[in-house]
Amino acid sequence: MAVTRTFSIIKPDATRRNLTGAITKMLEDAGLRVVASKRIQMTKEQAEGFYAVHAERPFFNDLVSFMISGPVVVQVLEGEDAVKANRDVMGATNPADAADGTIRKTFAESIEANSAHGSDSDENAAIEIAYFFKPEEIVG
Ligand code: IDP
Ligand code: MG
Numbered sequence: 001m002a003v004t005r006t007f008s009i010i011k012p013d014a015t016r017r018n019l020t021g022a023i024t025k026m027l028e029d030a031g032l033r034v035v036a037s038k039r040i041q042m043t044k045e046q047a048e049g050f051y052a053v054h055a056e057r058p059f060f061n062d063l064v065s066f067m068i069s070g071p072v073v074v075q076v077l078e079g080e081d082a083v084k085a086n087r088d089v090m091g092a093t094n095p096a097d098a099a100d101g102t103i104r105k106t107f108a109e110s111i112e113a114n115s116a117h118g119s120d121s122d123e124n125a126a127i128e129i130a131y132f133f134k135p136e137e138i139v140g
Contacts, residue, residue, distance in 0.1 A: 001080050001081045002081070003078060003080055004080075004081060004082045004083065004122060005035070005076055005078050005082055005125060005129060005138075006032075006076075006077050006082040006083045006086045006118060006122075007074070007076060007117075007118070007119045007124075007125050007128035007129045008027065008074070008075040008076075008086060008117060008118055009072050009074050009116065009117035010023050010024070010072060010073040010075070010116060011066075011067065011072055011113065011114065011115055011116060011117060012066065012067065012068075012070035012113075013066075013108070013109050013113035013114075014115040014116065015039070015072060015073060016070050017107075019107055019115065020039075022107070023107065024037075024075075026089055026103050026106075027075075027077060027086065027103075029089075030079075030085050030086070030088070031079045031080060031085055032078065032079040032082060032085055032089075033077065033078045033140075034075050034076070035078045035138050035139060035140045036076035036129075036133050036138040037073060037074070037075045038073070038074055038132075038137075039071050039072070039073045040072060040073075040132075041068070041071050041072075042067055042068050042072055044064060044068055047064045047067040047068050048064055049131070050128070051064065062112060063112060066113060074132045076133060076138050078140055082125070083118070083122055086119070087118050088102075089102060090102060090103050090104055090118045091103060091104035091105050092104065093111060093114060094111040094114075095108035095109075095110070095114055096111075103115055103116045104116065
């Protein structure tokens, strides 16, 4: 399995509860390395663009409002099969369905305020990384 990259967001429910370090430690303990990281306040336009694939879903407007309700930490993670490693440690979208020991089981407040985002494919990881980071901001 190759070393690859994925894109992560520590969501506003988590930054509000000062969980940036705790979540990052879980990512690192899962074998992932933070090769870029910045704390930002997303604009409405940025959040709408990021989640454009969900634009027709009933929860889209609430999701955008949630994602701009406070700061987020956007990260590029690197490791063996990074997309899968990140999604495994993140857990299911709904914390009620997430396995013990996952980020979402441990920290999520709800299916919406679920503490972390992780790309779902290598292709989307590349798109999402480029949406928030310039190449020179990523130092592996
Ligand atoms: P994922 O984050 O596990 O990949 P997606 O289906 O891509 O899940 O949904 C993106 C985000 O939208 C979720 O992480 C969550 O914050 C929110 N979301 C997904 N499904 C629902 C829902 O049924 N109600 C409210 N928010 C949802
Ligand atoms: Mg998704």
